Amino acid sequence: MMAALRDAFLSAVIALGLFVPMVGLVLDNGDxxxxxxxxxxxxxxxxxxxxxxxxxxHLWADRPGKEARTIRASKIVPKAANxxxxxxxxxxxxxxxxxxxxxxxxxxxxxxxxxxxxxxxxIVVGLAGLLDLGYVAFYAVGAYSYALLAEHFGLGxxxxxxxxxxxxxxxxxxxxxxxxxxRGDYLAIVTLAFGEIIRVLLINWVSLTHGPNGITDxxxxxxxxxxxxxxxxxxxxxxxxxxxxxxxxxxxxxxYLILALALLTNWVTLRLRRLPLxxxxxxxxxxxIACRSLGINVTTTKLTAFATGAMFAGxxxxxxxxxxxxxxxxxxxxxxxATVLAIVVLGGLGSQLGVALAALVMVGGLEMLRDLxxxxxxxxxxxxxxxxxxxxxxxxxxxxxxxxxVMMVLRPRGLVSGRTATAEMR
Amino acid sequence: MTNVPGVPALxxxxxxxxxxVTLGMIYGLIAVGYTMVYGIIGMINFxxxxxxxxxxxxxLIALLGLASLGITAVPLALALTLIFAAGLAALYGWxxxxxxxxxxxxxxxxxxxxxxxxxxxxxxxxxxxxxxxRVKPMEALLPGGIALMDDGNFAVQLSWMQIAIVVTTLxxxxxxTWLVTKTPLGRSMRACEQDLKMAGLMGIDTDRTISLTxxxxxxxxxxxxLLFLLYYGVIDFFIGFLAxxxxxxxxxxxxxxxxxxxxxxxxxxxxxxxxxxxxxxVEYKDVAAFSVLILVLIFRPNGIMGRAExxxx
Numbered sequence: 001m002m003a004a005l006r007d008a009f010l011s012a013v014i015a016l017g018l019f020v021p022m023v024g025l026v027l028d029n030g031d032x033x034x035x036x037x038x039x040x041x042x043x044x045x046x047x048x049x050x051x052x053x054x055x056x057x058h059l060w061a062d063r064p065g066k067e068a069r070t071i072r073a074s075k076i077v078p079k080a081a082n083x084x085x086x087x088x089x090x091x092x093x094x095x096x097x098x099x100x101x102x103x104x105x106x107x108x109x110x111x112x113x114x115x116x117x118x119x120x121x122x123i124v125v126g127l128a129g130l131l132d133l134g135y136v137a138f139y140a141v142g143a144y145s146y147a148l149l150a151e152h153f154g155l156g157x158x159x160x161x162x163x164x165x166x167x168x169x170x171x172x173x174x175x176x177x178x179x180x181x182x183r184g185d186y187l188a189i190v191t192l193a194f195g196e197i198i199r200v201l202l203i204n205w206v207s208l209t210h211g212p213n214g215i216t217d218x219x220x221x222x223x224x225x226x227x228x229x230x231x232x233x234x235x236x237x238x239x240x241x242x243x244x245x246x247x248x249x250x251x252x253x254x255x256y257l258i259l260a261l262a263l264l265t266n267w268v269t270l271r272l273r274r275l276p277l278x279x280x281x282x283x284x285x286x287x288x289i290a291c292r293s294l295g296i297n298v299t300t301t302k303l304t305a306f307a308t309g310a311m312f313a314g315x316x317x318x319x320x321x322x323x324x325x326x327x328x329x330x331x332x333x334x335x336x337x338a339t340v341l342a343i344v345v346l347g348g349l350g351s352q353l354g355v356a357l358a359a360l361v362m363v364g365g366l367e368m369l370r371d372l373x374x375x376x377x378x379x380x381x382x383x384x385x386x387x388x389x390x391x392x393x394x395x396x397x398x399x400x401x402x403x404x405x406v407m408m409v410l411r412p413r414g415l416v417s418g419r420t421a422t423a424e425m426r
Numbered sequence: 427m428t429n430v431p432g433v434p435a436l437x438x439x440x441x442x443x444x445x446x447v448t449l450g451m452i453y454g455l456i457a458v459g460y461t462m463v464y465g466i467i468g469m470i471n472f473x474x475x476x477x478x479x480x481x482x483x484x485x486l487i488a489l490l491g492l493a494s495l496g497i498t499a500v501p502l503a504l505a506l507t508l509i510f511a512a513g514l515a516a517l518y519g520w521x522x523x524x525x526x527x528x529x530x531x532x533x534x535x536x537x538x539x540x541x542x543x544x545x546x547x548x549x550x551x552x553x554x555x556x557x558x559x560r561v562k563p564m565e566a567l568l569p570g571g572i573a574l575m576d577d578g579n580f581a582v583q584l585s586w587m588q589i590a591i592v593v594t595t596l597x598x599x600x601x602x603t604w605l606v607t608k609t610p611l612g613r614s615m616r617a618c619e620q621d622l623k624m625a626g627l628m629g630i631d632t633d634r635t636i637s638l639t640x641x642x643x644x645x646x647x648x649x650x651x652l653l654f655l656l657y658y659g660v661i662d663f664f665i666g667f668l669a670x671x672x673x674x675x676x677x678x679x680x681x682x683x684x685x686x687x688x689x690x691x692x693x694x695x696x697x698x699x700x701x702x703x704x705x706x707x708v709e710y711k712d713v714a715a716f717s718v719l720i721l722v723l724i725f726r727p728n729g730i731m732g733r734a735e736x737x738x739x
Contacts (some may be wrong), residue, residue, distance in 0.1 A: 017514060017517045022480070022556050022557070025487050027557050027558070027562050028558075029560050029562070033563065033565065034486070034562055035490075036490045036491060036494060045645060069496060074623070129535070131536050178724045179723065182724075182727065183468065184535055184536060185539050189719065190723055193716035194720070197716050204710065214705050334667070341540070342544075345540055349536075394559075395551070395555065396475065397550075398548060398551040400547060401545065401547030401548035401550075401551060402544065402548055403542040403544070404540055405525070405548065406539045408530060408533070409525075409526070409529045409530065409541065412534060412537045
């Protein structure tokens with residue numbers, strides 16, 4: 001107890017050094033240059049939190065009967081999760097539009113986009129063990145492929161969807177070919193650099209991409225040639241089926257589209273894992289040198305993983321472009337790559353269900369929390385809640401970052417422990 | 427743009443050389459931190475660029491604080507700021523290592539890197555939340571300079587600030603070289619760099635040595651942060667990302683693990699960036715740095731002064 005108190009005190013002293021200048025003093029942009037403003041309470045609260053947190057950590061670590069409990073928990077959770085949670089989630093996803101609420105369907109579409117990106121990146125990071133920090137580049141390639149093909153050649157969504165995937169996969173191979181012989185951490189930095197190069201190109205190649213203004217009026221998708229439009233023509237969905245035209249039809253259609261695309265990603269991944277190729281990916285993740293000794297062509301194996309992951313990012317990109325009807329380089333920053341990576345890591349590298357859950361919690365959960373806070377703020381007329389709701393997007397990345405660190409430190413194998421190999425020698 | 431009309435080519439090139447060396451010194455200081463950590467524990471300290479950014483903010487806070495206390499003598503204010511920023515950034519470096527990296531030693535291959543990326547995001551957003559997202563401008567502390575080769579319409583400007591940056595960097599690097607080559611701490615650092623396990627068996631406290639490596643690296647990054655603030659006069663919470671990638675490029679270019687290589691690489695990257703901005707489309711100057719990184723990694727992954735690395739089972 002004394003040791004715990006002393007350690008907590010020392011942590012608080014360090015926190016004092018960390019937080020007093022950075023939080024306790026704030027640089028305000030005043031009318032005549034910067035002014036320094038004191039904020040002692042915020043700093044004191046943070047230092048207090050560190051003290052209490054450290055103390056609780058010690059007490060928790062020393063609690064009686066700890067060993068037995070952890071072993072039991074880790075054995076039960078994954079099996080039960082795989083058997084029940086996945087079908088329930090799937091059913092909920094299919095039934096969601098029946099609520100008829102535009103808000104939930106939009107939110108669901110957003111979450112599913114991240115689920116799909118997460119599953120795509122999972123092939124690269126989770127299965128093949130290649131850390132890709134520039135995944136958003138392929139997402140951008142997919143989105144711009146569709147937007148540019150539609151703008152210059154008037155092609156529709158359904159023709160462009162596979163083309164966007166092929167383009168992204170092509171870029172994946174183009175980038176992957178020279179760099180895939182690099183060590184894991186070098187590869188991470190190079191993919192990061194590649195992602196930034198693509199973004200800088202998109203901003204500055206104005207004649208092709210319209211630069212920072214982005215591309216507007218990207219055509220919406222059609223349902224077997226039927227448009228989603230408010231006029232009652234024969235070639236619109238509403239006119240063909242003889243129903244009232246409403247925007248919600250298109251929103252729901254887009255929702256089912258991304259659901260189908262995400263499930264396709266999942267299905268392809270699950271099937272690939274049973275092929276020799278998928279087995280080779282997992283072997284590569286565990287030990288590259290052993291793989292090479294056993295005669296697996298490491299470069300080809302890595303390249304297929306890279307290209308497959310990139311292809312699904314391309315599909316998602318084309319979907320993103322058609323859903324927004326507007327894209328600009330703003331949407332493809334490193335933050336997006338980091339968000340998708342956070343989802344994959346939190347889900348437990350390699351676990352399909354984990355990725356879906358992580359996307360649901362991290363994207364959907366935070367979005368709903370923000371709306372809840374702003375509603376509460378409006379209802380109570382409380383500045384504090386509305387202010388917190390406004391700040392939440394800023395805190396979101398802080399939470400993502402902390403989650404990455406905490407996950408790696410506490411459960412490097414993920415929440416749903418998915419890093420188990422598909423095939424195992426017994 | 428190839429040549430500015432009415433400007434002698436030689437003078438123009440000399441001006442770019444001066445600017446490039448100044449910028450290169452800043453990159454070199456950051457690169458030393460990357461290369462030291464990589465040399466000892468073989469990980470890319472992704473959060474290092476953000477420590478540099480934190481150091482830059484600490485410097486700005488200290489400068490404003492000293493001004494409000496009435497300390498306006500420039501050399502004294504700079505010296506106090508340097509000590510303050512380096513000390514507190516060192517504390518940040520120590521904390522990052524203790525919280526995010528030490529528990530992961532011996533974990534699977536990508537774990538420390540992912541944790542480092544997390545830490546980088548945390549630091550960036552911590553500063554954004556704490557200090558606001560707007561850019562922070564500062565007026566020049568040391569205006570003016572010397573004009574060289576003045577021919578009436580173009581003079582090569584060597585500002586006091588550039589001289590201060592080069593002198594500070596050289597002094598700091600001299601102290602650092604003495605620390606690494608002559609002190610017991612430097613000896614244990616070099617021993618850990620050669621073989622971590624063996625160094626531990628020889629009675630070196632490896633955990634402490636690694637901690638101190640992070641502390642020294644962070645202090646150097648904070649010095650770079652102060653110099654960056656003085657040179658550009660404007661900072662924001664995102665500067666660590668670009669500067670970090672460029673400094674990492676410098677470390678790789680010089681040969682990762684090699685300390686003189688890091689400084690040399692920093693100078694080269696500074697010159698490449700300034701040269702590109704001077705003669706080629708300036709919007710693509712960051713692409714130049716990134717391309718250099720990719721090209722070096724593909725064609726000469728061991729850098730200029732690095733050793734070949736053998737991967738063992």
